[in-house]
Amino acid sequence: AYILTQTILFSPAEELESAHKPDIANVYNWLVFDMEDDISMRYSTYMHITGVENWRRFRSPEDNGREMMEIYLLDFQDAHVPIAATALQNWYLDNESDTLVIGLNKNTEPLSLFHTTIIDGFDFYRELVKSDAFVTGITSRLVDFFFDSTAIEQKASIVDKIVHSTPERWEDILMQLVFSREYLLHSDRQKSLEELFFSLVKKMPYKHYYKTFRNLTWVLDDANQSSMRYKLGRIERTPLDTLSFAYYYQFVYEYLAYTSVDCDYLDDYSEYASEGWLPAFTDERHFTLVEDAPEQSMISFINYLFLTLIQRYPYQQEMDMFLDAMLEDDRTQYNGSYNLEWQNDTGCYGGREKTAARVIDYCARLTEFYWLEGVENK
Incomplete structure (x- = not known):
């Protein structure tokens, strides 16, 4: 709907x-x-x-x-x-x-x-x-929405396939589109702001502030991705002009990269500090924390973050960049506040939060953070 x-x-x-x-x-x-x-x-x-x-x-x-x-x-x-x-x-x-x-x-x-x-x-x-033209018409409209960057000939083929399946309900069309081989494996497309936000906050996990959805609505307007607003619907599902994308990126930066919940506000939904990704996001269940082995622990933690955020391991050059910044020169000690083992008085792991923030910030600057490339097109 x-x-x-x-x-x-x-x-x-x-x-x-x-x-x-x-x-x-x-x-x-x-x-x-x-x-x-x-x-x-x-x-x-x-x-x-x-x-x-x-x-x-x-x-x-x-x-x-x-x-x-x-x-x-x-x-x-x-x-x-x-x-x-x-x-x-x-x-x-x-x-x-x-x-x-x-x-x-x-x-x-x-x-x-x-x-x-x-x-x-x-x-x-x-x-x-x-x-008889009704099913073809509505199917074409939905194919245009889901496959906005696909060639006209390919769209026509998808429409014909769905029409020949004689759909009767909206789900009969939508399910074929969303779970089609063309959409999952062949389609290259940019993520909408909602798609990026909701998928990430589910994986992190994320604790919502009571104004989270109001703020999301405002940013959707600024990024020209308003929900249910336009007379002819979203003509362009994800506008990528400079101003629209600037608002898109600003939201990601401010609400995801540098927003983690302070341990004092885990049960509070009224304060700004109560919004952000939860300490569970950096829990050692997700990576291998080896005592007195900072390099091994940091590599495992960074690998976990990359896989969660952009579904790939970091390239060696990227890994070296983070290790050089977060470990001492000989890589036998953590570099100050990046200590993954350090726990503050409120029970939060400040080093993990800071490390995660830096990695999220970096990944949010990559094209692949906002783009889904077809598996068979890689």
């Missing part, structure tokens, strides 16, 4: 003056309800496009009719727009209250559209979702 509301198919378009905050909850929640109840994607779409949330996005009969055909059917024929507008002639959004009104002056003359006969707006929407 969250993915669908990021796309042109179901975006609540919160950026528009005619849209309102409750529209976001309504669109998302009804998609969740429909999925829980195994509602078909045709009926789910029909209920959405006949609702006020859709009309707050596309507000006139001409605009709504055109956009519904273009979005769901990939029908860009201008000749079809007047027909749709006639069927919807008694539908409009009241300008004062942003409320959908269906008047009594409905069309009564038969109209030819979608290879059938329609008369009014309900006929138009019903036949739209019944159309």
Whole structure:
């Protein structure tokens, strides 16, 4: 449901003056309800496009009719727009209250559209979702969202494969996309901010401050990755222009690299110091801590951090860089505050926290931190 509301198919378009905050909850929640109840994607779409949330996005009969055909059917024929507008002639959004009104002056003359006969707006929407082009249209939209950097020919092949599987529910399409060989093994793509953040905080683990999600929402806006905000959905899933990425990186730097929970605030959610990765992230269950063997311990710890953050071991040059900074010249002693064995009065391992912060900071400067490369493309 969250993915669908990021796309042109179901975006609540919160950026528009005619849209309102409750529209976001309504669109998302009804998609969740429909999925829980195994509602078909045709009926789910029909209920959405006949609702006020859709009309707050596309507000006139001409605009709504055109956009519904273009979005769901990939029908860009201008000749079809007047027909749709006639069927919807008694539908409009009241300008004062942003409320959908269906008047009594409905069309009564038969109209030819979608290879059938329609008369009014309900006929138009019903036949739209019944159309043979519907499954192809929505599948194409979702393939564009998941495979934004894939060649057109490859996208067409993926669409054909899914359409031939005769999907009936949204999950029938989404599961094929997310767990497809093409997506997991062949696709090269940049991570969205949500994808990076939620995957990392799950692996770390991470303790959330009570304002974490508010701050995440603000950064998504600044990085032009706003959730459920844009009229046409996220046209570019992860914008990489200089300003957008600067906000993206700033969030990673401030909330992940140098934010660990102080041991005094493990049970506190109200203070800023209560947010960040937990001491469990640097627990010796994850690496081999050898007493009086700093080099061996540090190598094991750095290997663990690299594998967690970017799914590879450090190159020898990278390992030497960290060992030179964190150990004495002969590598038989820790360099000051990088001592992995030192524990402070509150029970925290300050040396591990500092070491982890430096490694996270370094990894967050690498392209692979933000990029997923297809396994078979490496």
